[in-house]
Amino acid sequence: MSNQDEAVNPGHWGPPYLLYLGKAADELAIKTARGLAYWRPAWCVGQHRHPDCRYTLGLTELGFAEAKAAGADTMVVGNANAGGVMAPETVTDIIAALDAGLNVTAGLHQKLRDNADIVAAAKRNGRTLFDAREFNRKIPVGDGHKRAGKRVLTVGTDCSVGKMYTTLALERGMRKRGLAADFRATGQTGIFVAGGGIPIDSVVADFISGAAEWLSPAREDGGWDLIEGQGSLFHPSYAGVSLGLLHGSQADALVLCHEAGRKHMRGLPDYPMPDLKQCLETNLAAARLTNPKVKAVGVALNTSNLGASEALAVCREISGRLDLPCLDPVSMGVEAIVDNLLACCAN
């Protein structure tokens, strides 16, 4: 058990989930819900859509009372609208869900508890509102003390290159082998998937590494904490978060995540992508401050823009250049990376 279970439970919320899709206008609007349905299907009792919603996750369509009757505890509102703002009908639906006895969590920039009507509905029903982008709990600053346990951190050339997906794929792969391995969430979708975690880009700057230490505390059972990375040391907007996370994680192993063919850093046409080898070495050098034994164990490559044979060729080329297994976790799995992790960090 990690502190992450406590971190995000100001009141109780958690699975089973009803996934709220609303009027989703594009795939991005249901990204969080899709992640939950994919990684935690057993937790998702159904979906709730507007009649004119053009997207579906293929789950049972449920009204709020039906969902409650089917065992749902919490309704999850993901990236429901562009800009993270709640549409009026979303507010109405959230209130209806609360009145039906569901707790509600959201990953929007606009906070549930900044809406007086939603707050009033939660109060009169004794329900929990949870904003996954917010973290108000007091935690200590990082202290860098060596702690027990084995930890993997995903690092990236950039934002949005598949760090959460890769970390969850590692969890699944390791659990299939009978290993104790637990995903530790640092972003909003990950927090819903894990049922806990810390939105690490939302903590006060002085506490970034402290948040990572707190999320994956000393572990004595021989199991692994698999920590979801954020940002990139090479992204000029967010590198501070990435470095604090790297230091606080005290990772034994890093997995480098990258998207094949990406032209420039996300949102910044002036900034070219870093060289993979330089990126990995910079991450390793920084990680050594808190864990001198840290090793790189693999590269997770998002090849969704490539054909199958080209994807294989690129993975082989990178694998040879970095002397590490390189796979697309979606199309090729992560077995070779898990093999290498276990070989490198057996003790």
Add this chain to the structure above:
Amino acid sequence: MSNQDEAVNPGHWGPPYLLYLGKAADELAIKTARGLAYWRPAWCVGQHRHPDCRYTLGLTELGFAEAKAAGADTMVVGNANAGGVMAPETVTDIIAALDAGLNVTAGLHQKLRDNADIVAAAKRNGRTLFDAREFNRKIPVGDGHKRAGKRVLTVGTDCSVGKMYTTLALERGMRKRGLAADFRATGQTGIFVAGGGIPIDSVVADFISGAAEWLSPAREDGGWDLIEGQGSLFHPSYAGVSLGLLHGSQADALVLCHEAGRKHMRGLPDYPMPDLKQCLETNLAAARLTNPKVKAVGVALNTSNLGASEALAVCREISGRLDLPCLDPVSMGVEAIVDNLLACCAN
């Protein structure tokens, strides 16, 4: 003019200052006040002490009404108590100062505006309360776009090695030469000295580099922004702040600050001090992301633990090893560093 002037003016506050020493039990308790009296003597109309205070800044002793009559605008409450907590008599004094018509600023962990009696006194007198450790203003995330102007950033082997002092010494030295050079504050004492700034370790993690960009925006007058560094890339608690500040500053020049003879990283006996050369190279490598032309221009060494001849010898040794001017800004000034800065970054 920098955004820093606006950043910390939710209401008006600023010099002339009355420096509040209270019952200061040690030198640390008056550190902020001493910094102000040293760097901005013309702004300090007097000091206010309890009868049993054993420390003094040698300023005129003033009651609150006397200070107001003498032209004081704002009373500054620095590190008045261990742990940053206000003693009951401090609360009483703050209320008396507000009733005498002074604004009040504090750099305590405990916020002025979390005390209902203080808030009530400010309201009934129409006075401003300003907590220098707090920053609630909305700013954009960093974008890394190249901006006009020349900037210097102080970086350190550790926390508390003299970055603020060095930055202010550079300002003084450059202004003496008739150069336009402005200190940009990132910590509480610096904010009082500058009359503005951003407490960069208190911003939300995603906004560290954005805060640095906002603090030292594009500058077209040929002058210099001298940015106060924070923490160290080698401090496992705070390196995220240091990296975001490094990226957001887009510094043209770095000055490395260090304390001679320090045994280990501040507060962390397990962590040895970094090698000076490695520390400087790591900072330069990271800084190149947003300014590929960045150069190291000097080393500022705190030699207060050494005798004069030993201090000179250590400076010479470091200067030779790093091929940079190395001086103690307190005992030797910063002239050689300013010379090198101007030679390296003339255009």
